[in-house]
Amino acid sequence: MGWNVWWVWIVAGFLIGALEIVVPGYIFLGFAIGAVVTGILVGIGIAPASPALLVLIFAVCSLVAWFALRRTMGVREGQVKVWDRDINDN
Template sequence: MADYLTLWWVWICIALALGVVELLAPGFIFLGFAIGAVIMAGIVALISLSNIPALLALFAVLSLIAWIALKAAFRRQSSGARIVTRDINEN
């Protein structure tokens, strides 16, 4: 088995890089990928996988799940802004 496939810290570095990209392009686009990479770091640290396509497929699935969870979590939050439907200056 190749050593570079068992390096969990590479996934942490990828997550940090994606977090920096998220700071530059806000909108929770890359945050799901960063969360997926952090989860992948934990999986690779616990289970040694040697199949690169399987690792990438698992990363894609975990990132999609994280992105959907973020969308659901932030959709529930209200900004508290009041919507004005009538102008006070109109009679």
């Protein structure tokens, strides 16, 4: 696999983003954002060519993206539904 090829990271990010459509819940979206950001960093020449460091950059970018998504789109206070009546109560 071409670890240091920028478009491989971008395509992987879009494929993981498409997987998010199948499995909703912001599980894979952080990974997709991390892959695209890593691809951008590789494309502009900031990221190193070492596969281990690229995976580390991908992991850190994914974690930051996941926390940002959790902060902006996560569970909010008061969002929990409290049931005060049972369907079997007449």
